[in-house]
Amino acid sequence: MLDSILESIQVVELPTKTSFRSVQSREVLLIEGPAGWGEFSPFLEYEPGECVPWLVSAIESAYVVPPTPLREWIPINATMPAVNGEENIAEILSWFPGATSVKVKVGLDKREDLARIQIIRKLIPGVKIRLDVNGMWSVDDAVDFLEQISASGEMEYVEQPCATEAELRELKRKLSIPMLIAGDEIIRKSTNPIQLQLDGVVDIVALKVAPLGGIKRSLELAKHFNMPLVVSSALDSAVGISHGLRLASAVLQLPYACGLGTGALLAKDLYELPVVNGAIQVRSMTPNPQILTQCAVSHERMDWWRERVRQTWHTGADKWIAKEGWLS
Numbered sequence: 001m002l003d004s005i006l007e008s009i010q011v012v013e014l015p016t017k018t019s020f021r022s023v024q025s026r027e028v029l030l031i032e033g034p035a036g037w038g039e040f041s042p043f044l045e046y047e048p049g050e051c052v053p054w055l056v057s058a059i060e061s062a063y064v065v066p067p068t069p070l071r072e073w074i075p076i077n078a079t080m081p082a083v084n085g086e087e088n089i090a091e092i093l094s095w096f097p098g099a100t101s102v103k104v105k106v107g108l109d110k111r112e113d114l115a116r117i118q119i120i121r122k123l124i125p126g127v128k129i130r131l132d133v134n135g136m137w138s139v140d141d142a143v144d145f146l147e148q149i150s151a152s153g154e155m156e157y158v159e160q161p162c163a164t165e166a167e168l169r170e171l172k173r174k175l176s177i178p179m180l181i182a183g184d185e186i187i188r189k190s191t192n193p194i195q196l197q198l199d200g201v202v203d204i205v206a207l208k209v210a211p212l213g214g215i216k217r218s219l220e221l222a223k224h225f226n227m228p229l230v231v232s233s234a235l236d237s238a239v240g241i242s243h244g245l246r247l248a249s250a251v252l253q254l255p256y257a258c259g260l261g262t263g264a265l266l267a268k269d270l271y272e273l274p275v276v277n278g279a280i281q282v283r284s285m286t287p288n289p290q291i292l293t294q295c296a297v298s299h300e301r302m303d304w305w306r307e308r309v310r311q312t313w314h315t316g317a318d319k320w321i322a323k324e325g326w327l328s
């Protein structure tokens, strides 16, 4: 079974427009199967154990027909990496036409973070700001920053302000202002997210298809947490994004614009997913063959990726897939 997957794979390297997570390009492995295309693109430093759900998700995408969509257009937020200066910020915002929510990456430098938010508020009056801290703040840092930023304008929510469950509980107790907290890493880095109880820890759950092991698993988690949710991505190519759109189209309630516009941060993508009036349409597509050729990686990188798939498979993806019965 693994052999037939390895036979169908292609790997491309897609350049980004701007440094994001200190990445200047994104390597993406593609699997073609009877149900379409799947993307396997865990960040390069991830160990095989962390890659398992990503591979399961890619195989699900290629072999399992997605759920029936309940909506055709998915509202998206703009994503603002940790860049500075009004000109740079305005340019990035222009890549997300019509988006009324902006997710701002913060946590590295408080002064620069506050300035970045101020500029966005000036450029888009009435903008909804959500912060993404990737768990980098201590509880005191978080209280300090959030109270300061709330005093100067409204906030939509803050994603993963602190890393651990205990810190997030403490933060909720210490905050003297109303502030919604979304959980991201606490869910996707958990070895068994279905066992997590997040009441009193977060108010919103961020779901990312690939690190959670696919659409079916994400829908199970949505049901389990029974909280408002937001669907997001991990700087995926259009193939990965299309499965995020599928998930967002299948959940019962979609109260927040989704983090699925990140294709705008890539200088080249596998197909066009234009942002129209702040939303992206859910559609089936196949990768542009020209981009597949243009962005194909070297033989050495292909071998590296083949080996990564093999290791990930034997680290637990094999058992997970066998249980689902997708390849039988």
Ligand SMILES: [Mg+2]
Residues within 6 Å of the ligand: 132, 134, 159, 160, 184, 185
């Ligand atoms: Mg996040």
